[in-house]
Amino acid sequence: xxxxxxxLHGRVLDTLGPAITAGEYPPGxxxxxxxxxxxxxxxxxxxxxxxxxLESMHLVESRRRVGVTVRPAAAxxxxxxxxxxxxxxxxxxxxxxxxxxxxxxxVEPVAAALAATHATxxxxxxxxxxxxxxVAHSRGHKLEGxxxxxxxxxxxxLTASGNEMxxxxxxxxxxxxxxxxxxxxxxxxxxxAAVTLxxxxxxxxxxxxxxxxxxxxxxxxxxxxxxxxxxxx
Amino acid sequence: xxxxxxxLHGRVLDTLGPAITAGEYPPGxxxxxxxxxxxxxxxxxxxxxxxxxLESMHLVESRRRVGVTVRPAAAxxxxxxxxxxxxxxxxxxxxxxxxxxxxxxxVEPVAAALAATHATxxxxxxxxxxxxxxVAHSRGHKLEGxxxxxxxxxxxxLTASGNEMxxxxxxxxxxxxxxxxxxxxxxxxxxxAAVTLxxxxxxxxxxxxxxxxxxxxxxxxxxxxxxxxxxxx
DNA sequence: AGCCCATTAGGTACGACTAATTCAAGCCCT
DNA sequence: AGGGCTTGAATTAGTCGTACCTAATGGGCT
Numbered sequence: 001x002x003x004x005x006x007x008l009h010g011r012v013l014d015t016l017g018p019a020i021t022a023g024e025y026p027p028g029x030x031x032x033x034x035x036x037x038x039x040x041x042x043x044x045x046x047x048x049x050x051x052x053x054l055e056s057m058h059l060v061e062s063r064r065r066v067g068v069t070v071r072p073a074a075a076x077x078x079x080x081x082x083x084x085x086x087x088x089x090x091x092x093x094x095x096x097x098x099x100x101x102x103x104x105x106x107v108e109p110v111a112a113a114l115a116a117t118h119a120t121x122x123x124x125x126x127x128x129x130x131x132x133x134x135v136a137h138s139r140g141h142k143l144e145g146x147x148x149x150x151x152x153x154x155x156x157x158l159t160a161s162g163n164e165m166x167x168x169x170x171x172x173x174x175x176x177x178x179x180x181x182x183x184x185x186x187x188x189x190x191x192x193a194a195v196t197l198x199x200x201x202x203x204x205x206x207x208x209x210x211x212x213x214x215x216x217x218x219x220x221x222x223x224x225x226x227x228x229x230x231x232x233x
Numbered sequence: 234x235x236x237x238x239x240x241l242h243g244r245v246l247d248t249l250g251p252a253i254t255a256g257e258y259p260p261g262x263x264x265x266x267x268x269x270x271x272x273x274x275x276x277x278x279x280x281x282x283x284x285x286x287l288e289s290m291h292l293v294e295s296r297r298r299v300g301v302t303v304r305p306a307a308a309x310x311x312x313x314x315x316x317x318x319x320x321x322x323x324x325x326x327x328x329x330x331x332x333x334x335x336x337x338x339x340v341e342p343v344a345a346a347l348a349a350t351h352a353t354x355x356x357x358x359x360x361x362x363x364x365x366x367x368v369a370h371s372r373g374h375k376l377e378g379x380x381x382x383x384x385x386x387x388x389x390x391l392t393a394s395g396n397e398m399x400x401x402x403x404x405x406x407x408x409x410x411x412x413x414x415x416x417x418x419x420x421x422x423x424x425x426a427a428v429t430l431x432x433x434x435x436x437x438x439x440x441x442x443x444x445x446x447x448x449x450x451x452x453x454x455x456x457x458x459x460x461x462x463x464x465x466x
Numbered sequence: 467a468g469c470c471c472a473t474t475a476g477g478t479a480c481g482a483c484t485a486a487t488t489c490a491a492g493c494c495c496t
Numbered sequence: 497a498g499g500g501c502t503t504g505a506a507t508t509a510g511t512c513g514t515a516c517c518t519a520a521t522g523g524g525c526t
Contacts, residue, residue: 042512067474266509281509
């Protein structure tokens, strides 16, 4: 995935970030740079750089004479891929997964509709290939192969929408899908109906049928939501 | 808005960030920390902190023996409020505004539907108040007052949806709406039809009619898209 | 109550040293 | 002779530690 620990400050972040997003330090908690530097056995310079990054994510706020105070969760940059990963690794993973899936259910249908009118021939071919790949890995405990094509499928559609904001949600979708396969209860084989829907979405996009692509994609995301309801009502 | 220049490194970012997002340094461009420190007349420590922040936004990548290389736009954290502000201040503001409006058109209808079933009585009251405020400022060149209520209206709905990912898009909506009022051509008074739609959305949410809230909100966002088409086809 | 000042923790600057990576010169082997 | 590999020198970010500045804060004084 992403390079863990590109430098000492990155190592520090890999510990501090998850700790903060996990609520280990409640909002308003005050940390001191020097104390943190000692705790992590790094120089103040390194700790300052780490704090700066946390600050840019709005996880903390640095004020003179006070220290580094933890900000309430409502202020966090929850779209930062790093923050998303930290939170998905934490305790409220289910809630996080649900939020992200709801976001998917809002974005992906619209993205699919746009893809139906904007996708190039190459993109259509790639999307179709992914759908075929999903079918090929839909039976016989080939979950890893299925996941790979599933992620690529949704990422391609988001990209083909031509909207950069949508395109950048590819990472989010990947996290959600990977999480479902790896951490949550996943039925031995994917739902055949879902596989069919993916094939049909590919069809609709290829044919330039925006409305159909949108509705079919909505069915997929609603299925994902129902799946979550079953696991954690 | 946000505090401009919380420290020297912030001052540097206020210049470097917009420059990079504006494409002033094409992808692959190499900057050197020391050179930048000299150019901005700050110490290396300060410049390093600034670079760390840019790195956390995926605007640049810092590698030994190479320098600080500018990453392609596709890698940028376009959901970072700071990045959004920088890009909106730059040359491709129209494209950016369009991307964000498309995002709104995907998210807000779903958020409104959720708000219809999740909003508390207090939230319903606040939303209604905003709609009333919009009506009150809809005639006679009261654009600032109108904007204020418009922003609050959409922000409240996003919050009332109960989904934190939606809630955090309040800043985005504010930027878009503020941009429309301040920088783009804005008709002297807002479209009466749009004002009515807002009132009706408030109604639907109050009555718990999710489907109606969703459809009405979709009309609002589609109107916003059409407005953009007129300005920049 | 209001003002003043000592305290405190972050902010900035500088200098020295480390480490990784690139590039190229030089070598060996084919 | 040419191509690929090794080695080393140059370069730039990374880390550390120190010294000093600045501004909030809280308590004590008037």
